[in-house]
Amino acid sequence: MHTLDGLGYRLQLNPALRPDQGYFNIPIIGGTEVTASSNSLGSKDIVRIIGNNSDTDYYTDNAFYNRLKTENKLQANVTLDLLSFGWYKGKNFWNVNISMKNDVEATIPHRVFESMRDARGLGTQSWANYMAEQGGTKVFANSYVETGLGFARNINEKLTIGGKMKLLFGTANLKMDIRKLNLQTNLTGTSQSTDWETIDNEALQQIHGQATIDVEAEIEASMKGFELKDDDGYVKRIGRGGSFGIAGFGLGLDLGATYKPIDNLMLSAAVLDLGFISWSKASSHTATTTSIQKYRFDNTHLDEAESFRDIMTNGQIADFDMLKVKQKKGKARSTALYSTVVLGGEYQLPDTKFCFGLLSTTRFSQLTTQTELTLSSGYKINRSIGFSLAYSMIQSGGKGLGIGLKLGPVILATDYMYFGNNSKCTNLLLGFSVPMGARKHD
Numbered sequence: 306m307h308t309l310d311g312l313g314y315r316l317q318l319n320p321a322l323r324p325d326q327g328y329f330n331i332p333i334i335g336g337t338e339v340t341a342s343s344n345s346l347g348s349k350d351i352v353r354i355i356g357n358n359s360d361t362d363y364y365t366d367n368a369f370y371n372r373l374k375t376e377n378k379l380q381a382n383v384t385l386d387l388l389s390f391g392w393y394k395g396k397n398f399w400n401v402n403i404s405m406k407n408d409v410e411a412t413i414p415h416r417v418f419e420s421m422r423d424a425r426g427l428g429t430q431s432w433a434n435y436m437a438e439q440g441g442t443k444v445f446a447n448s449y450v451e452t453g454l455g456f457a458r459n460i461n462e463k464l465t466i467g468g469k470m471k472l473l474f475g476t477a478n479l480k481m482d483i484r485k486l487n488l489q490t491n492l493t494g495t496s497q498s499t500d501w502e503t504i505d506n507e508a509l510q511q512i513h514g515q516a517t518i519d520v521e522a523e524i525e526a527s528m529k530g531f532e533l534k535d536d537d538g539y540v541k542r543i544g545r546g547g548s549f550g551i552a553g554f555g556l557g558l559d560l561g562a563t564y565k566p567i568d569n570l571m572l573s574a575a576v577l578d579l580g581f582i583s584w585s586k587a588s589s590h591t592a593t594t595t596s597i598q599k600y601r602f603d604n605t606h607l608d609e610a611e612s613f614r615d616i617m618t619n620g621q622i623a624d625f626d627m628l629k630v631k632q633k634k635g636k637a638r639s640t641a642l643y644s645t646v647v648l649g650g651e652y653q654l655p656d657t658k659f660c661f662g663l664l665s666t667t668r669f670s671q672l673t674t675q676t677e678l679t680l681s682s683g684y685k686i687n688r689s690i691g692f693s694l695a696y697s698m699i700q701s702g703g704k705g706l707g708i709g710l711k712l713g714p715v716i717l718a719t720d721y722m723y724f725g726n727n728s729k730c731t732n733l734l735l736g737f738s739v740p741m742g743a744r745k746h747d
């Protein structure tokens with residue numbers, strides 16, 4: 306997809322990759338990009354986790370369980386182009402954009418899913434003396450509006466430089482870190498095949514002993530219009546807390562350059578999204594816990610036994626009832642953007658309409674560094690119609706076949722075509738861009 310010059314879209318890879326003509330992207334539908342990836346789980350698995358309820362206990366499925374790794378990492382990114390356009394003024398190329406960006410990532414240890422299966426009677430440990438260490442779950446989410454002003458110019462016939470300054474308006478940020486979550490039981494009247502979901506109150510009264518949950522966790526959230534909802538001193542959920550608005554402000558920077566060492570060969574390098582967002586104290590919330598919760602099983606504390614049973618069977622990765630976090634006074638905080646390094650090369654075969662490219666992208670997020678290497682080829686039938694084929698070889702596990710199609714002002718592209726119904730990597734770029742002004746010839 307990278308060998309197709311879709312007017313302004315290559316600026317997303319490098320601010321120096323200026324098009325040969327000005328452009329105007331149709332608002333909202335002018336540029337939408339959606340990406341999701343995991344080192345173990347497929348798109349269908351992720352949908353089932355997010356939408357889990359009592360009727361869809363995905364973790365009891367053996368095929369799902371066998372796909373898990375020691376650390377299961379998930380990432381999703383959505384960029385919506387609200388407004389963007391670019392134009393030439395003399396030898397200088399200028400561009401403006403307003404975009405909504407959303408990033409979510411999580412890491413979930415294998416032991417979390419194992420304990421969830423144990424609670425449904427699928428484990429190998431007896432509940433008479435059960436022990437599970439489930440700490441290590443982390444979740445990060447970031448949402449902001451980006452307004453950018455970009456500039457690119459030829460230094461000489463070989464070198465072009467470009468950059469973009471960005472003003473950022475933060476709408477929401479979440480950081481959840483479960484450093485320790487240990488579960489231990491010392492019970493009689495149960496077995497390793499006990500399914501806690503099927504135990505009624507009468508059966509609970511036949512179980513005796515004690516269960517403990519040892520927790521160390523922290524939640525930091527910055528979002529105007531939302532707040533952490535308390536119940537009996539403990540956070541129960543994240544809910545509405547007024548009107549939506551801007552919760553923070555920040556700055557960002559893109560830098561890039563292209564170089565043509567010989568005819569028909571162009572090399573490029575860029576660093577994207579260098580910057581930060583500062584979140585206001587008034588819109589920030591913090592909740593922490595370092596506690597040991599005890600649940601007694603006897604004839605006089607049925608409510609504690611019921612609470613333990615409910616925690617064991619609700620199927621949630623991060624359950625507020627289990628964490629027992631208490632809200633603290635919020636404070637101003639700052640978060641860094643997820644920066645990306647992009648290196649590429651593209652060669653146009655002499656006297657043909659074929660070109661070939663190699664692109665390396667490395668994205669530095671909170672939880673992981675994600676690298677991809679993509680080989681691509683393209684063919685332009687004419688200025689308005691072209692297509693490309695690409696092969697991304699790292700994240701897809703050998704199934705990273707991509708395709709790009711340009712039909713006049715419309716561009717549709719993906720680096721990971723959807724294979725089957727449970728692909729580990731998927732992405733889609735949809736754009737509608739109208740050319741403006743005369744073509745520029747260097």
